[in-house]
Amino acid sequence: MKLKLSTKLFAGFLAISVLFAAVVIINYQLSRKVLRNSLRVEESQLRTEEATTLLRNIIDMETGFRGYMLVGNEAMLEPYHIGERNLLGRFVNLRQQMPPDSPQRGRLERAQHLFQQWASYSHLMISEKREALRRNPYQVALEGLEHKLLAEGLTGKMLMDQIRALFDGFEADELAARLERRDKLTDSIQQTRMLSISLTIIAITMGIVWATYITRLLAQRIAMMLDLSRRVAGGDYQTQLKDTDQDELSELVTSLNMMARTIGSTITQLERRNNELDQFAYVVSHDLKAPLRGIESASRWIEEDLGQELPDHIREFLQLMRTRVHRMENLISGILELARVGRTAQAQERVNVREFLTEIIDSLAPPAGFKVDLPSYLPTLITNRVQLQQVFTNLISNAFKYHDHPDTGTVRISCREDRQQYTFSIADDGPGIDPEYHERIFVIFQTLTDRDTLESTGVGLAIVKKIVERQGGTIQVESAEGQGAIFTFTWPKLAVAEASRAIETGIRTA
Template identity: 55%
Template sequence: MKLSTKIFAGYVVISVIFSAGIYNNFRLSDDVLANSRYVAQSQLVIRTSSALHRNIIDMESGMRGYLLTGNEVFLEPYHQAQHNIPALFEDLARMTKDSPVQRESLKQVQVIQDRWHRTFAEKLIAEKKANTSNPMAGLQHLPSASEVMNLKGKQMMDDIRQLFRSFNAIEYKIRDARRTILDNSINRARIISTTLTVISILLGLSWAYYISRFISRRIMTMVNLANRIARGNYRNQIEDKTHDELSYLALSLNKMAATIHRTISELEGKNKELDQFAYVVSHDLKAPLRGIENASRWIEEDMGKDLPDNIQEYLMMMRLRVHRMENLINGILALSKIGRGKETQEVVDVQQLLVETIDMVAPPPEMKIDIGPGMPVLFTARVPLQQVFSNLLSNAIKYHDKTNGHIWVSCLEEEQYYRFSVTDDGPGIDPQYHDRIFVIFQTLQERDAIESTGVGLAIVKKIVQRHGGTIAVKSAEGAGATFTFTWPNTNTGKSENNTITA
C-alpha cells in the first residue's frame, strides 16, 4: 500500500468517526427541537384547557348571579363564554388528536357541558325571565328550583372539573415522559459523543505516531546510507519491500550508491593508470636528460683544455636546462600527487612547524624571518601545511631583491579558520599579475635570471583549496608582498606567544 494511501485511509477513518459523532449530535438536536416544540404545544394545550374551564365557570357564575338577583348584567360573561366555548373545544380537539385518552375526556366534558347548558342553565334562565312579576324573588319561586336544591347542576360542574383535572394530569404526565426521554437521549448522546471523540483522538494519535515512526525510521535508514556514502562506503544498499513512495526514493539512493561505487572504482582505476603513466613518463624523460648531462660532461672531459670558452658556456647552459627540465618533471609529479595519498591527522604545533620549515629552506644568514605570536596548535595533516609554508618562504627568499631582506609570518584567529600571512619586503608584484602567479608554469621573471619551474604557487593553491581554504596575495610593485591563506580552525590550544627570529 502506498504511503499516501495509508495517510488518506487514516484520515478517512477518523473523519468517519467524527462524522458519526456529528450525526449523533444532529439527531440529538432533532430530539431537543421536537421536545421543545412539544413543550410549547403542551403549554398551549394547558392554556387552552384552562381557558375552556374558565369560560365554563364564567357561564356558571353568570347564571348564578342572574338567578339570585335578576340583573341581566350577570348574563354578559355567560353569553361571552357561551360564544368562546365552541372554538376552544375545536382547538383542544385539534391539539390532542394524537392522544385518545385526552380526546375521550374532552368529549365527556363537551357532552356534560352541553347537557348542563341546554337542560339546566338555559331552562333556569328562561324561567327567571318569565317571572316578570317579581324579578327579585329567590330561586324557590322557579318551577325547576328542585333541580338546584338537589345539586344537579353542581354535580355536573364537579364532573367537568374532575375531567379537566384528568385531562391536564394526562398532559403533564406525557410532558414528563417526553422530558425523561429527552434526558435519556441527551445522556446517551453525551456518552456516544464522548466515546467517539476519545476513540478518534486515540486513533488519530496512534495513527500519527505510527506514520511518523514509519516515515522517520525509513528516512533515517536513507540518511545512514547517505552518511556511509559520504564516508566512502558505496557498497551498502537499502532493503525496502514496502513498495510505496519512499521505496522509490530508496531505490534512487541504491542506484546512486551503485553509480558512485562504479564511478569511484573507474576513477581509482584511472588514477592508478595515471600514476603508472606519470612514473613511466618521468622515468623515460629523465633518462635522456641524464644522458644529455653525461654527454656534456664527457665532452668537457675529452677535450679538456682544448675546449673553447664559448663551447664550455654552452655546455653549462645545457646542463642548467636539463636540471630545469628535471625540476619541472618533479614539480608536475608533486602537483599530480596532491590529495592522492592518505593524509595522517595529528597534533601540529604551528610555531614548532615553522621553526623546522625555516631550518629546512635554509635562508641566507642576512635574511631575517620573524614568527609572530599566537600560533595555534592544530589537529591536522602536518605534511601539506608544512609544504605550503615551505613553498611560500622559499619564494619570498628566492625572489627577494635585497641581501638583507625581512620576512614575517603572522596568524589571525577567526570563527572557522586561521588566517596565516607570509609577508616580505621584496620587490612586490604588480596587481595585474596577482592571478597569473598561481597558474602552473607561470613566472614573472626570465627563467635564465632566476631558476624557477613556476609550479610552487600552483601546488600551494591546490593544497589550500583541497583543505577548504583560500589563498590570495596583496602587493604592489616595489612595496613587498603578503600571501594570505586560510586553514580550518581545528585547534587544540595555542603555542607560546613569543616572537621567534631566524
C-alpha cells in the same frame, strides 16, 4: 487496490485548499470593507496634515511680512517669498482631494480668496516699505508709508484671523469624520478577525490531522532509506532494501538500490584507475628523466673530451643545455608533487609553529644579512605537518629568492587566531608584484621573471594554493611594485574531537 501516495497527498491537499479558498473569499469580502474605511481615515489624516502645513506656511509668511515692516531687513522676507511660490499650488492640490460640493471644499475656497486678498495687501505694503527705505535708509516701521492707515487699522490681522477660523473649522470637521470612520473600521476589523480565526483554526486542525496521518505513513519507509544512505556513506555498497508497496516510494527504493550498486562499481573502478595513474606517473617520470640525464652526461663528456680545444661559444651552449635539462627535471618533479597533493592520507600531529618555522628557516639557509622576524605569539596546532611545511617553505623561500637586495632584506611572519582558523602572513620588503599579476602567480608554470635570469619552475605557488584550498583555507597576496609583498593564508582549526581522533590515528599508524 492500494492508493498511490500521490493520490493520498493530493486528496488531503485538495480538502485543505478548498477550506482555505473559503477563508480567502470571506476575508476578501470583509477586507474590502476594512480597506475602504482605512483609506478614508488615511485620506482624512493626510488632508488634515496638508491643511496644517498650509496654515503654517501662511503664518510663516505673515511673520516674515511683519518682521520686514518693522525692521526693513530683506532677509526676513525669505519665508514670505517661499510661501508665495508654493501656497497657491498647495491650495489647488488640497481642494482637488474633496468632492466639488462638500462644505470642506467651500471652506478652502473662501480661505484661498482671503489669502489672495491678504497677499495683495502685503504686496502693496512691502512695495511702499521698499520705496520709503530707498528714500530714507533710516526709515522706521510704518513711518512715511502712503497706506499706513491700512496696517494700523489691522486689515492684515483681520484677514489672517478669518483664515485661521476657516482652517480651524476644516480641521474640526475632518477630526469628527475620522472618529466616525475609525469606529466603523474597528467594527469591520473585529468582524474580520473573528471569522478569520475561526476558519483558520478549522483549517489548521484539519491540516495537522492529515499531516500526522501522512507522517506516520512515510516515517518508517523514509527511515529505512536513511539507513541505506548512511550505510552507503559508510562504504557498505552491497546493502539493499526490500519494499513491497507499489507506489512512488517503491520506485525511489529501487533507484537507491541501483545507486548503491553503481557507486560501489564506480569506487572500485576509480581506485583501480588511481593506482594505474600513480604507477603511470612514476614510470613516465623515470622514463622522462633518464634521457635528460643522458643529455647532461653527454654534454659533460664532450666538454671533458675536447678540453681546451672546445670553443667558448660551444662551452656556453653546453652549459645552457645543462641548465635547460635541470629545469626540465625540476618541472617534472614539480608536476608530480602537485599531482600527489591530497592523494595520500597523512596523519595529523601536534606542531609547535615557532620551532617548526625555526627549522624551516635554518634549512633554507637565508643569505647573510637577511632578517626573518617571528611574532611574539605562535600557536601549537594539530595539523598535517608535511603540507603545512610545504606551504611555509615555498612562501619563505620565494621571499629569499626574488628579493632585489638579499643582503639587507627582511621577512616578517605574523599570526592571528579566531574561533575557526589561524591566519598566517609572510611579508617581505622586496621588489613587489604589480596587481595585474596577483592571480597569474598562482597558475602552474607562470613566472614573472625570465627563467634565464632567475631559475624557477613556476610550480611552487600552485602547490601552495592547492594545499591551502584542500585544507579548507584561502590564500591571497597584497602587493604593488616597489612596496614588497604580503602573502596571507588561512589554516582552519581541527575540532577537539577530530583532533583527538587524528592523534590516535597517527599513533596507531606509527
